[in-house]
Amino acid sequence: MLDAIARLRRFNRAVTREVGALDTSFLGRGRPLGMARVLxxxxPEGTDVAIIRDRLALDSGLTSRFLRSLEAEGLTETTTDPADRRxxxxxxxxxxxxxxxxxxxIGHDRAARLIARAGSRDRDIVAAMDLIATLLNRDQLEIRPADPDSSEATFCLRSYFEEITARIPGLDPTVFSVPDPASDSYRPPRGRFLVAWSDDLPVACVSLRPLDATIAEVKRLWVHDSARGQGLARRMMHAIEDEARAMGFRSLRLDTNTALTEAVALYRSTGWHDIAPYTGAPANVWLEKPL
Amino acid sequence: MLDAIARLRRFNRAVTREVGALDTSFLGRGRPLGMARVLxxxxPEGTDVAIIRDRLALDSGLTSRFLRSLEAEGLTETTTDPADRRxxxxxxxxxxxxxxxxxxxIGHDRAARLIARAGSRDRDIVAAMDLIATLLNRDQLEIRPADPDSSEATFCLRSYFEEITARIPGLDPTVFSVPDPASDSYRPPRGRFLVAWSDDLPVACVSLRPLDATIAEVKRLWVHDSARGQGLARRMMHAIEDEARAMGFRSLRLDTNTALTEAVALYRSTGWHDIAPYTGAPANVWLEKPL
DNA sequence: AATTTTTCCTGACATTAGTCAGATATTCTG
DNA sequence: CAGAATATCTGACTAATGTCAGGAAAAATT
Structure with a gap:
């Protein structure tokens, strides 16, 4: 009755009921579930029909018919792809x-009501949902370049600064400004800013800026609470190293602080070695990795 | 994109996909979803047909037909209720x-696989699921008497002792034994043991034992992490006070420790007043309430 | 005792979902 | 350029689900 599996199944029951109610609310707009899901x-910018079929695991004929009905209602229009006219x-x-x-x-209302029901524990609930959604979405995780001034980058950076301020003693939080006035050095062609997405939530970031023609610096490796313990930091480092190699850099540097134990351990276990200090406080560890 | 509501909706999408897969696994046993849900x-002891109709919000005709099919397969049998032969x-x-x-x-397997995917964060995931399931189940919460040696009581007591050991400094955890050798005094007709259920998870307990003919002692008020901040402790105290009144007691006593701040605040705000110590350490607060 | 209400059942029918076999137009491959 | 492969569409069909009207039996009400 009380082990992890039984508790997961209780969760499943509770959520199935909730999701069932959600399905009915689709029907609330007088449209069968299948068509609503396609819709x-x-x-607005257009979606490949193949993507729709894929995501919903629908038969090609059925998809076609759903789209025909939506068209008849005047909700969608279908055109051929100019690049491949099939x-x-x-x-x-x-x-x-x-x-x-x-x-x-409708969805927004339902969500707001549920959050409201959580009362004083709304933050806990949202964190719990993040954790579960990130776990369920794990296979769909995508790492994509982002602009260092985009809202997703801003979200990541704010979370990052919040975290290091909490973890590194004596750090002055006012030295950070988001968006970064020097964001240009993280933008192509000189630098990079990568964000990992789980559905529409940014769950990790890492960035790269040039120090000189052959050396670049890795900065701002951050992983969302909900995505920790899954090796995502390692994947992010891999991704940024690949970028650096492709851009022609010969070696990478970074500075960090011993308070960030997991990060330091990760670096040391993946080919980074200590070098002489090249920045000041709050850093107390300086590392380099040849590419 | 990043507020609580957007994140709830991301959760919803992730879980809907998962639940959809679960539905398909019902079909794995070669039976349509509707019939599987009825089944x-x-x-084994029998279920009212009306309850099935109600829970699944099915048409009376459809329910009847599903039951007929299940009968034809030899999985169920239907008899008339002797008390009301309609x-x-x-x-x-x-x-x-x-x-x-x-x-x-099938369900157990799927659950086990999901937990396994969580890797080192399995405890976090289960706690997150508990929190969400408890929130969604909140309206279905039920307080029922339990035997003090039952598995649900044991679960509650272990959790309770774990908690107070963590919170009261210098407490020796070896003094507690579960099940309690003195459990008889918490059993009717002399005492009571109440458990609050959210689906099949015990989320709170409280107990009562006689001190003499007119005075009883309230002990072991505990609320599961996932159910805190919702006024459940207050409801449990209400329930046990009602029980005590119905049993003919005139007043209640309890001892507690100032380290349990919320509990002490709850008592003081609901009619309990300080009395002279009637037990020793680890208690440092003694309260009484007339009924 | 007659009437109304409740519970469940059956039959007829409508809607929704899913499957399969071509047909057509386009692109890819050798 | 011929033939193979790909993407989509249409039509025919089946399965599953949902809805409605009415009927039979039992219980409740007048």
Whole structure:
């Protein structure tokens, strides 16, 4: 009754009931579930029909018919892909966008009510949901370049500074400004800023800036609470090293602090070695890695 | 993108996909979802047909047909309720019980795999699931009497001792034994042991034992992590006070420790007043409440 | 005792979902 | 350029689910 598996199954029951209610609320807009699910994947800029079929694991014939019905209602329109005229692209019409907004509103309302029910524990609940969603989404995790001034980068950097301020004693939090006034050095072609996405939540970042023509510096490796303990930091470092190699750098440097024990351990176990200090406090560890 | 509501919706998407996969695994046993859902509600001891209809929000005709099919497969049998011969009761046959065991095994496997995926964070994940399931189940919470030696009571008491050992400095954990050798005094007709259930997880307990003919002592008020901040402790105290009144006691006593700040605050705000010490360490607060 | 209400059942029907076999247009491959 | 492969569509069909009207039996009400 009380082991982990039994508790997961209790969770499953509770959530199935909730999700069932959500399905019914789709029906609340007078549209069968299948069609509603398709509609939710059609974006104003256009979505490949193949992607819709794939995501929903639908038969090609059925997908086609759903799209035909949505078209008949005037919610979508389908055009052929100019790049490959066998493929087709479905696009939301204005009426379709209005309809989607209505679905959004329903979902938003339900979500707001649930959060409100959590009362004083709303932060705990959201953290719990992040943790579970990140676990379930793990196979879909994607690492993509981002602009250092984008909202996702800003989110990552704020979280990063919050964390190191809490962990490194005596660190002055006012020295950080987000967005970074020097963000240009993290932007191509000189630098890089990578973000890992789990669905639409940024769960990790790492960045690179040039020190000179052959040496670059890795900065701001951060992993969201919900994604820790899964080797994501290692993947991020791999990704940024690949970028650096592709850009022609010969070696990488970074500075960090011994208070960030897991990070330091990760670096040391992946080919980084100590070098002479090249920056000041709060750093107390300086590392280099040849590429 | 990054506020609580957006994150809840990401959670929803992740879980919907998971639950969808679960539905398909029902189909893994070659039975359509609707019938599988009905089968899962039919218990070996018998379940009212009306309850099945209600829980699944099914049409009366459809329910009837599902039960007819299950009967044809030899999984259930339906008899009329002797107390009201319009009503009918569905019962699992032996073959039906075997089939249910197979469903259980599927669910158990899936759950085990998911927990395994969590790796080193399995405890965090289970705690997160508890929190969410408790929130979603909140309206279904039930307080029921339990035997002080039952597995649910044991679970509550172990959790309780773990907690106070962690919170009260200098407490010797070896003085507690579960099950309690003196459990008789918490058993009717002399005492009471109440457990609050959220689905099949015990999330709170409180107990009562007689000190003399008119005075009883409240002991072992405990609330599961996942259920805190929702006023459950208050409800448990209410419930045990009602029990004490019904049993004819005139006043209640308890001892506690100032380290348990929320508990002490709760008592003081609900009519308890300080009295002279009537026990020793680790208690440092003694309270009484007239009924 | 007659009437109404409740519970469950059956049959008829409608809607939704899913499958399969071609047909057509386009692109890829050798 | 011929033939193979790919992407989508249409039509025919089946399975599953949901809805409705009414009927039979039992219980409750007048």
């Amino acid at each position: 939710q994947l059609v974006r 493929r087709r692209i479905a696009r939301l019409t204005e009426k379709g966008q209005a309809e989607m907004a209505a679905y959004e509103a | 899962q509600l039919v218990r 009503r009918r009761i569905a019962r699992l046959t032996e073959k039906g019980q075997a089939e249910m065991a197979a469903y259980e095994a």
